[in-house]
Amino acid sequence: MCCASDVFAGRSTFHLDEVHFPELSFMRLLLNSSIPLFPFFQSQDERYAFIAEWYDTNASLFRRYELLYYPKDGSVEMYDMKNRCRFLNRIKYEDLQFKDLFVGNKITIFSRHLNLVDYGDQYTSRMLGSRKERTLALLKPDVALKLGDVIDMIIRAGFTITKAKMTKVSRAEAIDFYADHQAKPYYNELLEFMTSGPVVAMEILGDDAISRWKNLLGPANSSVARTDAPNSVRACFGTDGIRNVAHGPDSFSSAARELELFFPSSGGRGPANTAKYTHCTCCVIKPHAVKEGLTGKIIKAILDGGFDISALQMFYMDRANAEEFYSIYKGVVAEYAEMVVELCSGPCVALEIRQVDPEKVFRDFCGPSDPEIARFLRPGTLRAIFGKNKIQNAVHCTDLPEDGLLEVQYFFNILDN
Structure with a gap:
């Protein structure tokens, strides 16, 4: 006979019609799983389940989690699928929106970057997959x-x-x-x-x-x-x-x-980008601005400002990429760690900007890195208009003239390959 402790210890899901039949074998319970066990006992709130992958750089392997999202209060919960244990207690997480939850998306929960690779149950697949x-x-x-x-x-x-x-x-x-x-x-x-x-x-x-x-x-x-x-x-x-x-x-x-x-599903590169690598500087529309729907407005402002956008691509940065890209700021800028977290918190859009003396002219067009200062001193700049704070200041732009080409190459030559 299978007791409740056996079920909790051995697996995270079970079938509703088995609740009243504890004499069923553990193997049958395992084979007929369909509804997460812990959430069933904890809460009757509507919730959506996803299978999420996280790449553990230390172990050089992917780890899988069951991610549960409760739209009622915007809370999340996670279970380690391999070790069959709770990984994250249910907690409200305001940075994750319901619209961000779809298979194929990359999300960040408490600085952990997760790929949503599948739906976690038939209910979620039925409710979200067909729409x-x-x-x-x-x-x-x-x-x-x-x-x-x-x-x-x-x-x-x-x-x-x-x-x-x-x-x-x-x-x-x-x-x-x-x-x-x-x-x-x-x-x-x-x-x-x-x-x-x-x-x-x-x-x-x-x-x-x-x-x-x-x-x-x-x-x-x-x-x-x-x-x-x-x-x-x-x-x-x-x-x-x-x-x-x-x-x-x-x-x-x-x-x-x-x-x-x-966009080949095999993960191949697809058609080549259009980067020219001459007379250029780099602009990155930051993840918070992308999430807030500002991408089009920022691109319009750049074009209206007389700049040429000669290459454009959306990237999903991992922490290692973000740290490498921002390496010149490490030990120099107090907000370095927060800048890294922001850059890998969601999709960003990299642009190759071309004009005469592009680094200086475009840096001036972006304005001071602190939007509050920008709004006071240079109210017409990108950061004054679209920025929120020193971390979420809408865009990154090349600061040093000698780094313009290097930053463009980092995105369009190194990361794109």
Whole structure:
């Protein structure tokens, strides 16, 4: 006979219909698990379960946890799956939002960086898996000067940008991408246009994302869009049926295929970035600004300021990368440790900025590192407008002229490879 202590000691889940039948074997309990045991006894609050992975650098291995999230009060709870024990007692954690919880995302809980690799139970999968869709938002060459406006429009529509990369499409890649358009009379013109300049590929996530993104885009012909869907992306920024701002897949299978072209599931690099490594400096939109939906607004401000964004990519930094990138500040800046924690707390967006004497001009454009001082001395700067405090000050920019190229290379040459 199996006693309660056996169940608690040996596993973390059991099936509801077994509560009244303690004579069932432990093996049957183990094979028929479906509902977390500890949360069942502790609380009847609605909760969502995920399988999370953390890379233990000391042991050089991945450790798996069951992460439970309670939307009622924003609390979290964690269980070590290998050792079958509680890892983190239920505690309110305000830095984690419900919208951040989806398979494939990287989150941070008390400085521990976790990859959400799967749903933890059928309830969570049923409630969240069918609603959250991924699709491709491909911003075309004609959107270069309005890049910030379009990204901001996407964010304000409720989408989450989970991957982003500026790249240049080759003719062969364009032929592969637009294989379904070969019979169209505008096919050759479309290929010429798509290879004429950089594009920005983004994976966007949201409820019914495929259909909602198509609706936000509006009719393919921008002139028609201005009549039939005046608030759509193409109505606002498009020119005609070819130069129509952006592309969106029209089905789940198309979305999967097209995302694979730009963001291979194998973890491969995908198309090359567009970094030029000349007359450049580095800007990093910090994780807090990305989470707050400020990416588009910051990019718009940079472009409106007369700067050229020649490369763009979203990165998920781990602690080792963040410490390495900020190494010149170690022992020099009192906030070094907090800066590291912020940089690896979520996705950041790295930009290659180009202009004459870019390091000094762009550093002045960003303003003092303390937003309070910036708002007093230089109220029109990026940090004055978008920053919160010395750690969450919206953007990092290169401080030393000789480091501009090095920082750009760190992101677009080292990390991207």
